[in-house]
Amino acid sequence: xxxxxxxxxxxxxxxxxxxxxxxxxxxxxxxxxxxxxxxxxxxxxxxxxxxxxxxxxxxxxxxxxxxxxxxxxxxxxxxxxxxxxxxxxxxxxxxxxxxxxxxxxxxxxxxxxxxxxxxxxxxxxxxxxxxxxxxxxxxxxxxxxxxxxxxxxxxxxxxxxxxxxxxxxxxxxxxxxxxxxxxxxxxxxxxxxxxxxxxxxxxxxxxxxxxxxxxxxxxxxxxxxxxxxxxxxxxxxxxxxxxxxxxxxxxxxxxxxxxxxxxxxxxxxxxxxxxxxxxxxxxxxxxxxxxxxxxxxxxxxxxxxxxxxxxxxxxxxxxxxxxxxxxxxxxxxxxxxxxxxxxxxxxxxxxxxxxxxxxxxxxxxxxxxxxxxxxxxxxxxxxxxxxxxxxxxxxxxxxxxxxxxxxxxxxxxxxxxxxxxxxxxxxxxxxxxxxxxxxxxxxxxxxxxxxxxxxxxxxxxxxxxxxxxxxxxxxxxxxxxxxxxxxxxxxxxxxxxxxxxxxxxxxxxxxxxxxxxx
Numbered sequence: 146x147x148x149x150x151x152x153x154x155x156x157x158x159x160x161x162x163x164x165x166x167x168x169x170x171x172x173x174x175x176x177x178x179x180x181x182x183x184x185x186x187x188x189x190x191x192x193x194x195x196x197x198x199x200x201x202x203x204x205x206x207x208x209x210x211x212x213x214x215x216x217x218x219x220x221x222x223x224x225x226x227x228x229x230x231x232x233x234x235x236x237x238x239x240x241x242x243x244x245x246x247x248x249x250x251x252x253x254x255x256x257x258x259x260x261x262x263x264x265x266x267x268x269x270x271x272x273x274x275x276x277x278x279x280x281x282x283x284x285x286x287x288x289x290x291x292x293x294x295x296x297x298x299x300x301x302x303x304x305x306x307x308x309x310x311x312x313x314x315x316x317x318x319x320x321x322x323x324x325x326x327x328x329x330x331x332x333x334x335x336x337x338x339x340x341x342x343x344x345x346x347x348x349x350x351x352x353x354x355x356x357x358x359x360x361x362x363x364x365x366x367x368x369x370x371x372x373x374x375x376x377x378x379x380x381x382x383x384x385x386x387x388x389x390x391x392x393x394x395x396x397x398x399x400x401x402x403x404x405x406x407x408x409x410x411x412x413x414x415x416x417x418x419x420x421x422x423x424x425x426x427x428x429x430x431x432x433x434x435x436x437x438x439x440x441x442x443x444x445x446x447x448x449x450x451x452x453x454x455x456x457x458x459x460x461x462x463x464x465x466x467x468x469x470x471x472x473x474x475x476x477x478x479x480x481x482x483x484x485x486x487x488x489x490x491x492x493x494x495x496x497x498x499x500x501x502x503x504x505x506x507x508x509x510x511x512x513x514x515x516x517x518x519x520x521x522x523x524x525x526x527x528x529x530x531x532x533x534x535x536x537x538x539x540x541x542x543x544x545x546x547x548x549x550x551x552x553x554x555x556x557x558x559x560x561x562x563x564x565x566x567x568x569x570x571x572x573x574x575x576x577x578x579x580x581x582x583x584x585x586x587x588x589x590x591x592x593x594x595x596x597x598x599x600x601x602x603x604x605x606x607x608x609x610x611x612x613x614x615x616x617x618x619x620x621x622x623x624x625x626x627x628x629x630x631x632x633x634x635x636x637x638x639x640x641x642x643x644x645x646x647x648x649x650x651x652x653x654x655x656x657x658x659x660x661x662x663x
Contacts, residue, residue, distance in 0.1 A: 181208070181258055181270045187286075187314045187354065190275040191247055197256065197272070198242040205231045208260050210243055214252040215273070215387070216282060223250055228258070251277030253284055253316075273314040283323060283378040283386035286312035290391075297441060298371060298394035302360050303489045309358040311376060311389065319380030325349050325356060332373035333439035335392050341375060362397055369396050370437035396489035400442065401434040404483060404497055419499040423474055424541045427499060429481055430468040435488065443486040451477025451501075474543045476503040476587055506548060506583040508593040509537040522596040527574045528603075532567040535581055544585040553580040574599045 183199040201208075211225045224245070231241045243258075257271040275281045288311055290299045300309055315323055329344040330337035346366060348359045356378065372393045378386040407428040408419035421427050433442045444466045446458050462471050473479055479501055485493045510517045511534045517523065525531050533552075540548055550563035552570075555578050559570055571577060580594040 181205070183258065183270065183272050185272055187273045188275070188317065190317055192277060193246070193248045195245040195247045195256070195274065195276070196243070198240070199258070201239045201241060202237055203239070205239060205241055208258055211257045211259070212245070213255040213257065215255050215284065216253050216280065223252070223254065247276045251279040253280060253282050275316055281316040282384040283316070283319070283380050284314040285376060285378055285386050285389040286314065288312070288389055288391055297439070297488065299391045300393045301489055302362060302365060302393060302395045303397060304362060306362065307360045309391065311356040311358060313354065313356050313378050313386070316380060319382065321351070322381035323351065324379040325358070326377040326379065328375045329367070330373050331370055332392065333371050335371070335373060337373055344374065365395065367395050368437065369398055369435065371439050394488060396435070396487065398436060399491060399493060400436070400440070400485065400487045402483070402485055402493055402495055403432040404495060405430050406497070406499070408499070420502060421473070421499065422502050422504045423476055424472055424504070424543065426470055426472050428468065428470040429497065431483055432467070433485060440488045442488065445484040447482040447484070449480035449482060451475055451479060473501045474541065476501050503585070503587040503589050504541040504544070505589045506540045506585050506591040507538060508535065508581055508583050508591045509539070510535050510581055510593055510595070511537060517593065517595050519593055520595065522598065524598045524600060527599050527601040530568055532565050533579070534565050535583070536564050538583055540585050544587070547586040549584045551582045553582065554578070571599060574601045
């Protein structure tokens with residue numbers, strides 16, 4: 146395949162991709178911009194023939210009309226079919242008409258033009274008409290919600306009066322004579338906890354086919370909470386409309402905010418400010434009480450550091466929305482700010498201060514694993530290798546690496562690395578007063594003082610010789626005395642009676658001799 150042919154195929158592929166992309170874009174735009182409108186308004190009456198017309202941005206070849214009796218069970222479809230005429234006026238614009246004999250019907254009916262039946266119901270493609278002369282009733286269309294994005298409630302009654310617009314279709318014979326009926330129940334989850342009761346603490350007016358309900362905070366005696374309202378409209382013949390439902394949040398009181406600390410209870414103003422050491426944990430928890438079930442409050446914690454800088458809490462510091470635990474590492478006055486946004490949108494802020502105290506260094510000096518105590522006295526040999534080590538001294542994590550150590554011997558500072566003082570730092574035998582001073586970066590000082598006695602064991606002292614002679618004499622005396630005692634004791638133990646032997650001149654027998662001895 147030559148290079149020219151390859152280049153041609155590449156250009157063709159790019160053109161096909163562009164055409165495909167543009168066609169899809171146009172189709173998407175067309176689908177998004179498709180709309181159908183009906184020129185006639187709600188509430189018109191037809192007795193013999195129904196005639197309506199409108200326009201569309203689509204060809205309507207797959208569209209049908211439906212005549213529905215909305216006050217029958219399951220809203221029965223009385224009749225349906227294709228539009229009478231559809232005319233193309235310009236590119237992307239069509240006009241249509243519908244003529245229908247309705248002499249056999251008496252109803253409050255919905256006329257719907259749709260491609261998908263009632264699944265495609267919008268404010269533009271349907272109208273409420275009164276057909277014939279009987280079975281005409283008011284009809285309430287869905288209420289336009291104030292807070293469409295809220296899943297908790299439709300309307301809010303707080304500090305100011307509230308107006309709720311209710312689209313309603315009324316028979317021509319009852320345009321100026323209607324009754325609005327409201328029933329209410331407490332409903333935290335949009336489900337009534339108690340039976341509905343009649344509600345009369347409102348006023349209303351009628352304007353251009355709409356009912357405007359007005360609720361005044363000073364008049365409404367319902368407690369704070371979520372309420373469900375059922376709205377019904379009756380005409381002068383007491384013919385009842387359908388029932389439309391709205392949810393209302395009444396929130397006229399500020400929530401109760403209580404913040405407590407694991408060091409002390411911040412609600413008791415008589416108590417002092419919490420005090421902790423640096424790098425200690427301190428926890429704060431908040432309890433929010435709106436006075437009603439189902440309230441949804443947003444809590445935002447902010448930490449103010451001693452230098453005045455502010456920051457949000459990290460994930461590790463946030464235990465939950467209502468509880469935090471922080472570990473301050475800088476001495477000074479800290480503040481915790483809590484901003485509460487309640488369900489009705491009110492903002493409440495509270496500030497709680499606490500004091501962080503610098504942790505004083507802890508001085509530890511070791512001599513060959515022996516930990517020295519303050520004002521102690523130790524003896525070491527002149528010719529031995531030994532060292533005084535303060536590496537085990539401690540402080541807070543943020544200060545430990547910046548500790549400054551100073552050794553003083555007989556009041557004179559020594560130039561060392563700060564942590565170790567070894568035998569070479571001393572000039573010879575003698576008694577030395579040694580002091581170690583440790584200072585952190587906040588100026589806090591701790592010290593340890595002890596006496597060091599360096600002796601030369603090769604030189605005998607007179608006092609030592611005399612003591613050794615006395616001890617040796619005492620030991621020899623004990624030895625001699627003990628030996629004599631043992632000798633005398635053994636001598637006494639060996640003295641026994643020995644028989645005396647004599648001659649036997651008379652040649653006596655052995656028995657006679659034994660008798661004589663007796």
